[in-house]
Amino acid sequence: MRLKAPLGTVAVLGNHDYNTDPQAVTNALARIGIPVLQNTATQRGPIVIGGLGDFDTDHANVPTTIAAMAKLHGAHVVLTHSPDAPTPFPGTFRLLLAGHLHCGQIVLPLLGPVSVPVARRRYLCGVVHDGNRTVVVSGGLGTSNAPLRVHAPPDLWLVTVGPAKR
Numbered sequence: 745m746r747l748k749a750p751l752g753t754v755a756v757l758g759n760h761d762y763n764t765d766p767q768a769v770t771n772a773l774a775r776i777g778i779p780v781l782q783n784t785a786t787q788r789g790p791i792v793i794g795g796l797g798d799f800d801t802d803h804a805n806v807p808t809t810i811a812a813m814a815k816l817h818g819a820h821v822v823l824t825h826s827p828d829a830p831t832p833f834p835g836t837f838r839l840l841l842a843g844h845l846h847c848g849q850i851v852l853p854l855l856g857p858v859s860v861p862v863a864r865r866r867y868l869c870g871v872v873h874d875g876n877r878t879v880v881v882s883g884g885l886g887t888s889n890a891p892l893r894v895h896a897p898p899d900l901w902l903v904t905v906g907p908a909k910r
Contacts, residue, residue, distance in 0.1 A: 751789045752788055785812035819839075822840040824842050839880070842882070852894070
């Protein structure tokens with residue numbers, strides 16, 4: 745079975761992409777028809793997707809991303825590798841999709857994730873309601889550094905975006 749995305753696909757780069765060869769990753773994604781959004785936005789049907797650069801490698805530019813999104817009309821969705829990104833966005837941005845922390849990757853009973861600072865655990869994994877904003881943080885499919893996951897199963901989200909419930 746193949747993934748079918750009626751409005752197309754887009755991507756953002758993460759810290760490991762920037763730490764290896766971001767242009768090679770961007771080119772590989774382009775060859776299969778997936779554009780990389782770097783502090784810019786695209787219109788996909790009724791949805792405006794803002795692709796924010798990675799915070800951990802100093803590639804995020806929130807004002808530029810917001811300005812790019814403001815030029816388009818539709819429901820705003822922010823796509824970023826960094827789950828900490830919601831903090832600088834205005835409350836009008838209601839949905840943010842992120843990844844990065846692999847749900848902690850190695851999570852020990854009573855201690856929690858061994859490689860994630862306490863300050864970053866709020867957006868560790870899953871759905872986080874932050875006021876009127878929803879942040880969906882995927883654990884992803886792979887690993888980072890150590891090729892091991894303990895009590896942090898890989899996951900992949902299917903998010904359906906529709907009109908707000910009244």
